[in-house]
Amino acid sequence: MSSVPYSIDPRARELIPKSKVLVVGAGGIGCEVLKNLALSGFEDIEIIDLDTIDVSNLNRQFLFRKEHVGKPKAVVARESILAHNPNIKIKAYHDSVLSSDYGVNFFKKFSLVLNALDNRTARNHVNRMCLAADIPLIESGTSGYSGQVELIKKGVTQCYECLPKPPQRTFPGCTIRNTPSEPVHCIVWGKHLFNQLFGEDDPDQDVSPDAEDPEAKLDGKNSVTDSGNIKRVSTKQWAQDVDYDAEKLFNKFFNEDIKYLLSMENLWKNRTPPKPLSWKDAQDLVTDENTNNDSSVRAVDMEVWSIAKCSKVFSESINLLQHDLKGKSYLVWDKDDKPAMDFVTACANVRAYIFSIAQKSRFQIKSIAGNIIPAIATANAIIAGLVVLYAFRLLVEDYEKCNSIYLRPKSVHSKFVLAADKQLSKANPNCYVCSPQPFVNVFVNVNKLTVKEFETELLKKHLNMVAPDVVLDGKGVMVISSEEGETEANNDKILSELGIVDGSILKCDDFLQNYELTVLVNQYEAVEKDDPLYKVVANPEELKAKESKKATENGASEQKEPESDEDDIVCMESNTSEDPQEGSSSKRRKLNEDSDDDIVEVPL
Amino acid sequence: MSEKQLSAVEAELYDRQIRLWGIESQERLRAANILLIGIRGLGSEIAKNILLSGINSLVVLDDGIVTEEEQLKNFLLSKDSIGKKIAEEVLLKAQALNPLVKISADTSSPTSKDGTFFEDFTIIIATGLKTDFLLKIDKICRSKKIKFIAGDVFGTFGFSVADFLNHEYFEDQVKLIAKKRAHDGTETKPEKETVKVKSEIIYPELNKVIILPNTKQSVEHIKKVKRRNEYFFLMLTLLEFRDRQERNPDISNKEKDIKVLQEIKSEILDLYGIDQEKLDDGLLELVFGEIVPVCAVLGGVIAQEVIKAVSLKEAPINNVFLFDPLTYSGKEETVG
Numbered sequence: 009m010s011s012v013p014y015s016i017d018p019r020a021r022e023l024i025p026k027s028k029v030l031v032v033g034a035g036g037i038g039c040e041v042l043k044n045l046a047l048s049g050f051e052d053i054e055i056i057d058l059d060t061i062d063v064s065n066l067n068r069q070f071l072f073r074k075e076h077v078g079k080p081k082a083v084v085a086r087e088s089i090l091a092h093n094p095n096i097k098i099k100a101y102h103d104s105v106l107s108s109d110y111g112v113n114f115f116k117k118f119s120l121v122l123n124a125l126d127n128r129t130a131r132n133h134v135n136r137m138c139l140a141a142d143i144p145l146i147e148s149g150t151s152g153y154s155g156q157v158e159l160i161k162k163g164v165t166q167c168y169e170c171l172p173k174p175p176q177r178t179f180p181g182c183t184i185r186n187t188p189s190e191p192v193h194c195i196v197w198g199k200h201l202f203n204q205l206f207g208e209d210d211p212d213q214d215v216s217p218d219a220e221d222p223e224a225k226l227d228g229k230n231s232v233t234d235s236g237n238i239k240r241v242s243t244k245q246w247a248q249d250v251d252y253d254a255e256k257l258f259n260k261f262f263n264e265d266i267k268y269l270l271s272m273e274n275l276w277k278n279r280t281p282p283k284p285l286s287w288k289d290a291q292d293l294v295t296d297e298n299t300n301n302d303s304s305v306r307a308v309d310m311e312v313w314s315i316a317k318c319s320k321v322f323s324e325s326i327n328l329l330q331h332d333l334k335g336k337s338y339l340v341w342d343k344d345d346k347p348a349m350d351f352v353t354a355c356a357n358v359r360a361y362i363f364s365i366a367q368k369s370r371f372q373i374k375s376i377a378g379n380i381i382p383a384i385a386t387a388n389a390i391i392a393g394l395v396v397l398y399a400f401r402l403l404v405e406d407y408e409k410c411n412s413i414y415l416r417p418k419s420v421h422s423k424f425v426l427a428a429d430k431q432l433s434k435a436n437p438n439c440y441v442c443s444p445q446p447f448v449n450v451f452v453n454v455n456k457l458t459v460k461e462f463e464t465e466l467l468k469k470h471l472n473m474v475a476p477d478v479v480l481d482g483k484g485v486m487v488i489s490s491e492e493g494e495t496e497a498n499n500d501k502i503l504s505e506l507g508i509v510d511g512s513i514l515k516c517d518d519f520l521q522n523y524e525l526t527v528l529v530n531q532y533e534a535v536e537k538d539d540p541l542y543k544v545v546a547n548p549e550e551l552k553a554k555e556s557k558k559a560t561e562n563g564a565s566e567q568k569e570p571e572s573d574e575d576d577i578v579c580m581e582s583n584t585s586e587d588p589q590e591g592s593s594s595k596r597r598k599l600n601e602d603s604d605d606d607i608v609e610v611p612l
Numbered sequence: 613m614s615e616k617q618l619s620a621v622e623a624e625l626y627d628r629q630i631r632l633w634g635i636e637s638q639e640r641l642r643a644a645n646i647l648l649i650g651i652r653g654l655g656s657e658i659a660k661n662i663l664l665s666g667i668n669s670l671v672v673l674d675d676g677i678v679t680e681e682e683q684l685k686n687f688l689l690s691k692d693s694i695g696k697k698i699a700e701e702v703l704l705k706a707q708a709l710n711p712l713v714k715i716s717a718d719t720s721s722p723t724s725k726d727g728t729f730f731e732d733f734t735i736i737i738a739t740g741l742k743t744d745f746l747l748k749i750d751k752i753c754r755s756k757k758i759k760f761i762a763g764d765v766f767g768t769f770g771f772s773v774a775d776f777l778n779h780e781y782f783e784d785q786v787k788l789i790a791k792k793r794a795h796d797g798t799e800t801k802p803e804k805e806t807v808k809v810k811s812e813i814i815y816p817e818l819n820k821v822i823i824l825p826n827t828k829q830s831v832e833h834i835k836k837v838k839r840r841n842e843y844f845f846l847m848l849t850l851l852e853f854r855d856r857q858e859r860n861p862d863i864s865n866k867e868k869d870i871k872v873l874q875e876i877k878s879e880i881l882d883l884y885g886i887d888q889e890k891l892d893d894g895l896l897e898l899v900f901g902e903i904v905p906v907c908a909v910l911g912g913v914i915a916q917e918v919i920k921a922v923s924l925k926e927a928p929i930n931n932v933f934l935f936d937p938l939t940y941s942g943k944e945e946t947v948g
């Protein structure tokens with residue numbers, strides 16, 4: 009007796025019990041995919057997931073129950089599948105797929121790889137591994153009511169990195185520190201304040217007024233030359249010196265610092281100036297309905313707190329966090345840690361009040377601060393069903409019948425609830441990952457950028473390499489080595505010191521990903537305040553085209569939005585450990601002509 | 613704390629969906645009492661999704677016995693369920709999906725139930741029923757203002773048909789509030805505001821939607837619709853097959869069943885005045901067995917419609933959903 013389905017290709021029916029399949033991710037889509045595979049007669053499955061189970065997973069990750077909270081997802085998912093059918097061979101790895109244990113030969117063992125991930129870094133990596141191993145990959149993701157499934161096969165389709173993705177939303181540091189205008193700016197500031205007071209020291213997360221703001225100096229006479237208020241002892245040290253006295257902290261951040269900001273007059277010529285708020289005055293800002301004693305979900309989470317309540321929560325959460333900090337060198341902000349979340353809610357709302365920005369409920373602030381993507385069981389079930397229907401087709405190499413499919417919310421423009429593309433998406437000939445000779449132009453300031461910054465920001469963060477080796481072409485200089493200790497001396501050197509100048513060619517090689525990339529270095533200097541620190545462009549023609557019509561959405565160029573400009577840019581980190589599986593592949597793509605609303609992307 | 617209010621435990625458990633459909637929708641869901649008829653491949657997928665969503669109660673009605681094949685394809689059953697009553701056997705694993713929902717089993721035959729049995733539910737979901745019985749339940753539902761949705765999976769094909777009566781629902785629309793001028797003349801940023809918009813969809817009765825040969829009913833209102841989806845007629849063919857044979861197409865009887873399906877298909881296409889070529893005979897090869905991933909797709913679509921119907925949030929799709937057995941796309945249609 010077997011559960012291999014009828015009504016599919018008879019050759020696929022034969023191959024199903026013999027094929028080895030890898031599922032990457034055991035979250036929302038992963039659980040569903042595993043169930044569909046097991047109930048369709050697949051008998052040889054491997055599953056990898058780094059994550060452990062959280063209560064908020066249980067509304068959709070149905071292989072897990074309350075008693076599994078805290079346990080590894082891959083392990084529990086395996087047990088759950090075996091409980092239904094003990095005859096299946098299923099291997100679980102509680103590990104990161106980026107680990108060097110899973111090289112190209114590991115991927116080559118499989119007939120198919122099914123991605124059920126939640127973050128771009130891992131998706132990019134598995135994309136490269138499957139290209140290198142030449143194994144078909146099914147990529148999938150959901151976000152709320154929407155979702156998508158696509159095939160990635162070397163030489164047949166687009167790869168995951170053929171089209172540039174919209175960048176993570178970032179905010180200039182001076183917007184956060186000096187001139188917030190949206191709730192999110194205040195929330196980012198609140199998280200930074202948490203880190204300044206309790207977290208690991210990070211100079212990029214300064215919360216004090218930024219006297220270097222170019223806008224503050226526009227009239228040339230620079231009203232703020234004395235930086236006495238800026239360069240003080242570290243915020244954390246100062247907070248410890250005053251024994252985390254809530255009133256003193258409150259007055260410092262919401263009264264004195266705001267008064268200082270007001271003295272930077274240029275900033276307020278065309279803006280509503282902030283209103284400094286003392287601890288004492290905050291106590292009078294109560295709303296009519298005093299919900300202080302109401303502990304219902306609605307009152308605590310859904311309603312906007314009065315400023316008096318914010319100050320009370322500010323004080324209470326600081327006491328708890330100070331207690332938590334004892335015996336540790338720092339705390340890590342976590343949206344599910346009550347005092348940490350309370351603290352950010354209170355701070356963000358007080359700051360919003362000061363800057364005349366709309367205040368938000370704790371529930372809303374948690375969404376933004378924790379970068380939470382809504383996730384439901386139904387969308388995951390639908391997408392995972394399609395993934396396994398395509399798996400049947402891929403076993404018999406029926407690639408032409410695996411066009412991308414999009415699950416979409418109801419639309420007045422189209423009757424398609426599930427819209428399939430009419431053909432496979434063609435690879436981008438200039439793709440810096442899947443083209444035969446991967447190549448990119450990199451625009452950097454060779455007189456400013458260090459080798460370490462080049463490696464971390466550009467090669468790892470932007471180009472998604474894991475362990476690159478970099479050689480300066482023509483000169484044979486080893487710039488970066490993945491072997492420990494070989495090139496550490498280069499870390500703090502400026503690129504030009506090593507002979508890397510405008511026109512230099514770097515050969516970058518990631519052994520794990522079996523990926524070689526040629527990088528042409530172009531000298532570039534940021535001029536404007538919001539200019540990016542560097543740019544990456546796959547095809548120089550695209551750069552020209554782009555600059556002539558700068559306003560096009562998201563662009564087809566590889567140009568990246570500002571990511572980090574010394575301490576000028578801050579970034580909402582995407583909390584990838586949170587919603588691991590259903591993922592959000594945040595891509596914009598075209599659908600077939602019957603479809604009109606074709607965007608599947610992550611709401612911030 | 614009142615019964616209507618969500619507890620902190622529920623808020624945490626349902627956090628990721630409350631962020632999508634809001635706390636009021638969640639409160640409506642937790643007041644919903646649902647009847648699910650048929651707990652096989654498709655039924656178990658629907659059950660999973662609505663249990664996870666956090667309804668108040670679920671009654672599972674099915675008089676079937678667990679076969680070895682059914683067990684292998686149904687994740688709510690375990691090895692020692694084989695030979696026992698399916699409605700009772702799914703209870704243990706169904707309850708584990710969500711301990712907060714009251715679940716019960718009814719192992720009697722759906723057709724043995726009298727009208728009053730159906731009256732206590734917020735919504736009724738049916739799979740695997742014959743047409744005359746579907747129409748009978750719809751009539752009862754209409755008289756008691758109960759919403760109704762039915763669906764089936766045949767091979768790689770699947771469909772659903774809904775009767776949500778006169779369904780009022782809410783949608784959130786984001787509006788920008790114009791810039792305000794502050795007292796000192798400076799402008800503040802435009803604020804985004806979410807407003808609730810109420811709309812209504814009126815569903816036709818099921819007997820205006822499912823019209824088969826020999827029912828002696830007019831099909832003119834369906835005939836006059838242009839650009840008809842050919843899979844609607846595949847749906848009618850399969851329902852008529854089940855009505856006549858009192859079973860679904862069976863792979864062990866494949867050639868004979870395809871012949872019967874061909875005959876029914878041509879009768880139905882004649883009834884609706886459609887060229888025989890519009891519905892390729894090759895499709896009839898694809899309708900055998902309940903394919904698990906197709907059940908997952910249809911179970912997801914149907915459960916999402918149930919959630920919309922109960923929570924009154926978001927526009928439901930039109931009354932008929934048809935899953936394309938070749939391209940795996942899925943379209944909503946208005947029929948009737």
Ligand SMILES: [Zn+2]
Nearest residue numbers: 167170439442
């Ligand atoms: Zn590519």
